[in-house]
Amino acid sequence: MDVSRRDFLKISGGTLLLGSSPATGSAQEAQAPELRIKGAKVTTTICPYCSVGCSILVYTKDGKVINVEGDPEGPINEGTLCPKGASLSQMYNNPARGMKPLYRAAGAAEWKEVEWDWAFDQIARKVKDTRDRTFKTTAKSKVKEKKKADTPDESGLFPEIEVTVEKEFTVNRCDGIAHVGSAAMDNEECYLMQKLVRSWGLVYIEHQARI
Numbered sequence: 151m152d153v154s155r156r157d158f159l160k161i162s163g164g165t166l167l168l169g170s171s172p173a174t175g176s177a178q179e180a181q182a183p184e185l186r187i188k189g190a191k192v193t194t195t196i197c198p199y200c201s202v203g204c205s206i207l208v209y210t211k212d213g214k215v216i217n218v219e220g221d222p223e224g225p226i227n228e229g230t231l232c233p234k235g236a237s238l239s240q241m242y243n244n245p246a247r248g249m250k251p252l253y254r255a256a257g258a259a260e261w262k263e264v265e266w267d268w269a270f271d272q273i274a275r276k277v278k279d280t281r282d283r284t285f286k287t288t289a290k291s292k293v294k295e296k297k298k299a300d301t302p303d304e305s306g307l308f309p310e311i312e313v314t315v316e317k318e319f320t321v322n323r324c325d326g327i328a329h330v331g332s333a334a335m336d337n338e339e340c341y342l343m344q345k346l347v348r349s350w351g352l353v354y355i356e357h358q359a360r361i
């Protein structure tokens with residue numbers, strides 16, 4: 151039988167299509183791999199790494215992080231993540247992750263693990279003591295003022311002149327503590343933190359974020 155080039159392509163194409171006909175119905179479902187995130191709890195959060203503050207969906211199952219992906223509803227990243235954010239689960243599932251606070255006493259060379267309650271008590275004690283020791287109700291400052299000159303000018307009048315004087319002002323501030331915020335904090339957390347540290351009288355308040 152003579153088979154033209156065109157006939158050959160028709161025959162072989164039909165054979166290929168028959169050979170690759172997809173499975174249907176339950177057979178198709180049986181072949182589909184089960185989704186890794188099936189039945190997992192989804193929690194929205196913010197990437198703690200940098201000041202971009204991408205929104206993240208964290209999937210947990212049996213108390214373990216099993217998947218992390220960008221939140222499509224996050225207005226900053228719209229579902230995308232950089233490689234660092236996409237590998238966030240490695241921070242949680244990491245045997246080297248520090249789970250307890252570390253403390254190095256003044257003058258000591260070594261850090262040692264301490265209990266959270268002990269660390270919180272220490273922080274509260276030091277904040278209170280430092281605030282009590284460094285809180286100022288008033289402070290002196292140099293300001294410019296206008297006043298009549300003590301001596302008359304050539305026309306016999308006492309001109310108005312500008313002088314620098316030191317005055318005492320009510321300040322009610324704590325100069326002994328500074329606070330640095332974190333890009334991992336959201337708007338509401340930053341608001342609460344501002345309320346807290348300003349209620350202590352802090353004026354040196356900074357933030358790491360560069361948004």
Ligand code: SF4
Pocket residue numbers: 197198199200201202203204227231232233234235236
């Ligand atoms: S995902 Fe990347 S870009 Fe976004 S906040 Fe995290 S580190 Fe920054």
